[in-house]
Amino acid sequence: MNIIASPEDMQKTALALRRAGKRIGLVPTMGFLHEGHLALVKLARRQADVVVLSIFVNPTQFGPNEDFSRYPRDFERDRTLCATAGVDIIFNPAPEAMYPAGYSVYVEENGLSKGLCGASRPGHFRGVLTVVAKLFNLTQADVAVFGQKDAQQVRLIQQMARDLNFPVTIVLAPIIREADGLAMSSRNTYLSPAERREALCLQQALQTARRLYRAGERDARRIIAAMKAGIEPVPAARVDYIAIVDADTLQRVQRIETSVLVALAVYIGKTHLIDNLTLPENGSSNLPG
């Protein structure tokens, strides 16, 4: 396994691999890897000759009051996990190498990025799209794998790849969950034991939505109200948003008639957690029960 810190070296290596006819698979991460990331590696492995996993806690996607500085980091542990998972190259650049002095170019999306997490995290998706565009160029990825847990992010990256004509195939990986159903996230480590238990309210709300949908309910407002009612009594929980949106346009729907995304973001204490469910179900949510 090769570990590359310099963007220039990464790009040189990638261009040489491409010239040699290798198919490159990219798994972009912020490190502190969990089984969700390893599932992405497995998918990349299946579609590429060389798997590049990037580890980069990207400053431009964090707001001024967010958790950039305390975001969990453990490179030695990540390295061991990558070696075991069959990653070929870890790309872990320094922030100053990715954003040198005088940096001034950003990728912006002005439709899909405005709702859901984009509404409560202004600038977040600009940072995400910018760094992913950079990673596409640096790794010369033929295929890139993203997790369904960040549903709005993956929709935006598909849109960027299409609109800016990146020659990359975006692969979507189903949500991976803990034994009790909590969607895996590096941010779960922030939770106290009590918060960890209360964090189950996210998936329970999605289960409520699924139950109502299966019983024939199609009114978005009624489903959202039932989800909210399940979360409100949870002491540490504060709803950021609960939304039912068209899976393609991410616009809110009144009635569920097309494929929709039931998405929610909830603060558990100070920790911002997200989860989602596609309806009609397609297995991407892996919701238990």
Place this chain on the structure above:
Amino acid sequence: MNIIASPEDMQKTALALRRAGKRIGLVPTMGFLHEGHLALVKLARRQADVVVLSIFVNPTQFGPNEDFSRYPRDFERDRTLCATAGVDIIFNPAPEAMYPAGYSVYVEENGLSKGLCGASRPGHFRGVLTVVAKLFNLTQADVAVFGQKDAQQVRLIQQMARDLNFPVTIVLAPIIREADGLAMSSRNTYLSPAERREALCLQQALQTARRLYRAGERDARRIIAAMKAGIEPVPAARVDYIAIVDADTLQRVQRIETSVLVALAVYIGKTHLIDNLTLPENGSSNLPG
């Protein structure tokens, strides 16, 4: 010579060329080609195995009151010129193919793009950077050639290539001028015979700047005042801007101490013309006299 209209076909062709080890040179144009464009082709030819010339009047870089619909177009003439100049591929996509329904992703620059032409043409450089990013991805260019006449544009494209890590070398081509010194531009065809004569005031202003500089003048305000004084009596001329900026940061300078760009934009009647001179001189302006 191959003529490709579909972005998908262009990208497939480019990826196949890259796999075959060919070096691809891109010359982005809006068509209605003149000798300035052909000089770009010659430079691309020298550095690449395959020269792609794109012809695309890009709607996103025109403001609502600008000349998008009346911008001159003559594909048959362009095709003949390209064949003679040794272009390998003309890429001439339709606007709907480049900006399909639901298009929403743009490349923005938030420093260098704010002054000079960016100040009087809001959104212009966002459109330029977006289409050039698309062209880089569609043509898989190893090298791309831009003219010094659009000095701010080429500085911005260098910045985008660096900041977003496009694996492309940007080559700068000197300004090509008509026999009497007017910088070549497809927009020169808008000028009436009287305006065509008055349009010489742009290069005359640059000659004034050069004369003062050669005589030891380093005060930007005094040089600009002398340039303005030469243009003001010209009946059809209305100054958009005259600026002396650091060649790297494009920030206005008080005194000429580093390499600077003397840049001006003047309306001749309704036609927006630009020209520039680098000081100390490096030949890129080809200013007569």
